Amino acid sequence: MQSAFGGHVRQLREGLRNSDPSFSVRQVAVRIGVEPSFLSKVERGQSPPPSEEKIVLLAKVIGEDPDVLLALAGKISSDLKETIRRRPKLFAELIRRLKDEPDESVAQVVRTVCDGDW
Amino acid sequence: MQSAFGGHVRQLREGLRNSDPSFSVRQVAVRIGVEPSFLSKVERGQSPPPSEEKIVLLAKVIGEDPDVLLALAGKISSDLKETIRRRPKLFAELIRRLKDEPDESVAQVVRTVCDGDW
C-alpha cells in the first residue's frame, strides 16, 4: 500500500453515502473546498493527501478523528508541532521514553496528568 | 525576527571560531555537506533553514542539541513525528494535556515514566 489515507477516506465516505446520498465525491469536495477531481484522485491514491487544513475539514465532514486522519496522511497537527517546538528538549525526551511503551502505559501517564495536583 | 535559527547558528559558530579558525562559514559548510554560500545565506536568514538532515549534522558540528536546532528551524525530528503518527490519539491527548503545564510538571512525568514499573 502506498498511503492508506485515500482508501480509509473512501471507505468512510461510501459508508455515509449509503444512508445519505449527499456524501458523493463531488458534494464532499465542495464542502471541504476542493475540486471534485482532486478529492477523487486523493481517495484513489493518485494524488498525495491534501493540506492539513483540508484534512481537518474532511475529518469533520466524514466523522473521523482529525489526528487519526492526519496520521494516515503522514502529518501531525500543527498545534502539537508548536507545543513540541516551544520546549523541544522536554517533549523530545518524553516522547522518546514513551515510544516503546504499550498503549496502556501511555494512557496511564495521560490519566496521571489529568488527576495530578501540579 | 523572522526565524532566529540563522542568528543562533552564527553565534555558536563564531564562538567556536574564536578558539579554532576552522569554524569558518566555508569549512563548516563543507563539513555538513552544503555550499558555503548556502550556509552564509542561512545564517543571515536570507535562505530558510536547511533540511532536517543538514540541521542534525550542523548541530553535531557546532555542539548544539539537534532537537533545539530543529525547533528553531520550525521543525520536529522525524523520529518523534513517526512515534506520534503511529498512535495519534494517544500522543495527541498526552501532548495537549501537557501543553500548558510548567516545565517542572512535564519533567516530573518524564521521571515517572523513567522509574515506573509498567
Place this chain on the structure above:
DNA sequence: CAGGCTGTGGACTATGTAGTAAACAGGACA
C-alpha cells in the same frame, strides 16, 4: 432524448523546498 447528476482523466500552474555554480571583493602573508 435533454438535463442533471455521478466519477474520473489529463493538462496545467503557482508556491515552496533545498539547494548548486560561478563570480566578486577584501584581508593576510610570503
Place this chain on the structure above:
DNA sequence: TGTCCTGTTTACTACATAGTCCACAGCCTG
C-alpha cells in the same frame, strides 16, 4: 605583488506541494 583564504552576491535548477480547470462518459429521470 601574487595567491590563498574569507564571506557574500546573483542567477539558476530540480523536485515537491497543493491544488485548478476543462472535458468526457455513464446513469437516471421527467
